[in-house]
Amino acid sequence: MTLLVAVHDLMKRPGQMREIQIDHAPEMGIGTSVVEVPAKSTVKISLRLESVHEGVLATGEVFAAAEAQCSRCLDPINLDVEVDFQELFAYSSSSDEDLVVLSEHIDLEQVLIDSIVLNLPFQPVCSKTCLGLCPECGIRLTQDLEHGHEKPVDPRFSALQDFANKEE
Ligand SMILES: [Zn+2]
Ligand SMILES: [Zn+2]
Structure with a gap:
């Protein structure tokens, strides 16, 4: 799975900046067994790309809708998901963990998945008073x-x- 964004116009030009809006439809659901952003649903990303010395800094605001089941009464519920991320994609990597610019593109898929999954509730409830x-x-x-x-x-x-x- 990939979510590739071209960054050739920003490479090796520290100070350059660009903002884009992305509508992404994930091929697979993002989440856990109890709460999930469904496959093919629309995930909106407001993305700011900044050229820095080491690479390209990607800052995103993510808006998605998750489907879940109330952990108390088992009713189906819809949750708005709003998460932020900021990651540096480097021109060269010192470890396998690093995100890198590859073939003048950055791949945001894993960043997106991690930022959503880490922010989903473990025990969703339909209301606090349920x-x-x-x-x-x-x-x-x-x-x-x-x-x-x-x-x-x-x-x-x-x-x-x-x-x-x-x-x-
Ligand atoms: Zn009873
Ligand atoms: Zn409930």
Whole structure:
């Protein structure tokens, strides 16, 4: 996967600067098992490229939409993703870790993936006040704060409750 940007006009011209807007459609989803920017969705990048002595400095603002599942009530949710990155692409590298200018291009794909993945929530929630599901009947507690049970209504959920009791 590549997201190549031509930088030949900036090379070896310290002080030169250029701004571009990129609409990128990733070939594969970016994220984790619980929250993901889907494949083929539009990822917008406002990119500033600056020529510096060692190479080309890329500064980006990324806007994307992620799909997730609330970790408490399991409802599908959409999340706006806004992340920044700044990386130097060097003309010559001292280690394999370095990003480099290759054939007058820089490849932003991995930078984009890393900056998005590092900023996605581990446990997305539909709202900060989401109370999740009743461990006995599975209804959304946010919709019915008062409800309770005399005894478990469903054997599947009583197993869960035994588990919860052991935790105490
Ligand atoms: Zn929720
Ligand atoms: Zn219940």
